[in-house]
Amino acid sequence: MIRLLWTLAKIGVVVAAAVWLAQRPGAVELRLGNLVIEAPTGALLVTLLFFGLLAAFAYRFWLAVRRAPQAMRFGRAGRRREQGYRALSLGMVAVAAGAADEARRRAREADRLLDGAPLTLLLAAQAAQLDGDDSAARRFFQAMVDEPETSLLGLRGLMAQANRSGDRDEALAIAARAQKERPGTPWVLEALFDLRTANGDWNGASAALEALAGRKLVRGEDLRRRRAVIAVERSRLAEERGDKGSALSHARTAWKLDPALPAATARLARLEGAAGHGSRAEKLLRDGWTKAPHPLLSETLEALWSRLTPAVRFTQGQRLLKGDIERPETRSLLADLALAAGQRAEARKLVGPLAGEGASARICRQMASIAVGEGDTAGARNWLARARLAPADPAWFCRACSAVSAEWRGACPQCGVFDSLEWRPPAPPAPGQADAIAAIEQELETGHVAAVAAPSRTEAAREA
Ligand SMILES: [Zn+2]
Numbered sequence: 001m002i003r004l005l006w007t008l009a010k011i012g013v014v015v016a017a018a019v020w021l022a023q024r025p026g027a028v029e030l031r032l033g034n035l036v037i038e039a040p041t042g043a044l045l046v047t048l049l050f051f052g053l054l055a056a057f058a059y060r061f062w063l064a065v066r067r068a069p070q071a072m073r074f075g076r077a078g079r080r081r082e083q084g085y086r087a088l089s090l091g092m093v094a095v096a097a098g099a100a101d102e103a104r105r106r107a108r109e110a111d112r113l114l115d116g117a118p119l120t121l122l123l124a125a126q127a128a129q130l131d132g133d134d135s136a137a138r139r140f141f142q143a144m145v146d147e148p149e150t151s152l153l154g155l156r157g158l159m160a161q162a163n164r165s166g167d168r169d170e171a172l173a174i175a176a177r178a179q180k181e182r183p184g185t186p187w188v189l190e191a192l193f194d195l196r197t198a199n200g201d202w203n204g205a206s207a208a209l210e211a212l213a214g215r216k217l218v219r220g221e222d223l224r225r226r227r228a229v230i231a232v233e234r235s236r237l238a239e240e241r242g243d244k245g246s247a248l249s250h251a252r253t254a255w256k257l258d259p260a261l262p263a264a265t266a267r268l269a270r271l272e273g274a275a276g277h278g279s280r281a282e283k284l285l286r287d288g289w290t291k292a293p294h295p296l297l298s299e300t301l302e303a304l305w306s307r308l309t310p311a312v313r314f315t316q317g318q319r320l321l322k323g324d325i326e327r328p329e330t331r332s333l334l335a336d337l338a339l340a341a342g343q344r345a346e347a348r349k350l351v352g353p354l355a356g357e358g359a360s361a362r363i364c365r366q367m368a369s370i371a372v373g374e375g376d377t378a379g380a381r382n383w384l385a386r387a388r389l390a391p392a393d394p395a396w397f398c399r400a401c402s403a404v405s406a407e408w409r410g411a412c413p414q415c416g417v418f419d420s421l422e423w424r425p426p427a428p429p430a431p432g433q434a435d436a437i438a439a440i441e442q443e444l445e446t447g448h449v450a451a452v453a454a455p456s457r458t459e460a461a462r463e464a
Helices: 002-022 041-097 100-113 118-130 134-146 148-164 168-181 186-198 202-214 220-240 244-257 262-274 278-291 295-304 310-320 328-340 344-354 361-373 377-389 431-446 449-463
Strands: 027-032 035-040 395-398 421-424
Touching: 027 041, 035 041, 041 100, 041 118, 100 118, 118 134, 118 148, 134 148, 148 168, 168 186, 186 202, 202 220, 220 244, 220 262, 244 262, 262 278, 262 295, 278 295, 295 310, 295 328, 310 328, 328 344, 328 361, 344 361, 361 377
Parallel strands: none
Antiparallel strands: 027 035, 395 421
């Protein structure tokens, strides 16, 4: 409405100007040989304006006619591209929903409409992955690697494929290539760290960690812990190749970073002891034990004292741990030393108070040893039976794959996940199990074994 009024206003101004000009007095005279043309100035100007406008319209019309085929072509290509991207997004939705057939169909459609645009390769690769067709997926990812704009995405896809098939060397080669092409990409650095730790390449892992730290991708507590774990492993490698100096210096680094990491304390104490610094090693172990009494520390202590007689070891233990005697783990450790020294009365004094209801398997075993030493065979049998039912001893379990490892490692020996081993008891048996055993024990005591066993046997037969 406003536009219409504006146009009318413009036309009004032009008409008014024309009328005003036409009414002005004055004339123009044009002489060409004998020909004389004479016209009022206003009328001439209006005529010139009219022809000028006519020429402008004619030119616009000619341009429109000339461009028509191209515009039609553009319109068609635009619609095609629009359909292609629609197929692409529907395909991505199908991938996310896990609909393999739909994803494959959309991938073909997008590829046809978008003339093989790089992104259609990603959809095709994901559709192939969904279908379980790994070789097709690899082909599509490889094609992406060949295009500069999708190369990194293709490498990421290829690496995921290699990881899935468990080919760590292949994955590492791809990560190294990605690092060369686009240095410092976060996922590439993370992948290099994970793969190197899993492969036991601890020097390489340290370099990858520092690159991550440099980009603030790992920081704070996490960074400190990772550095400590890597330092313990670098110390182990140095020791294996006979480089005692490096072994000791890496162990010191690890211990300073994380004194609560038992593997770091135990390793440093052992190396200090081997270097002739016995009292320094004892102090490290005692301080570590007071913070967290881990069996790694007591084992290291016993190894440190391996040249001493059992009696001296027991005395040394009492001296070293006298400030920590109320802790159950300390009592248990001293009881072991006392038993080795043949001092059963001392051992009983230490673990007797811990041997009540819910005593650990270790305490029950120690009580059995004391009973054996005292010639109490029935008592020993009783303690061993209790040991079997008691909560089991802790061990190194992998948080990622649940595998048990005989010793601590910076990465799980089974699945290779970094810093995944935790010291914990095995998962307890199903709650019904203990109750069932307790019920049979009760029957044993009251002498109704046959009455208990018979119905359950017939029930089992009926079920079978
Ligand atoms: Zn594992």
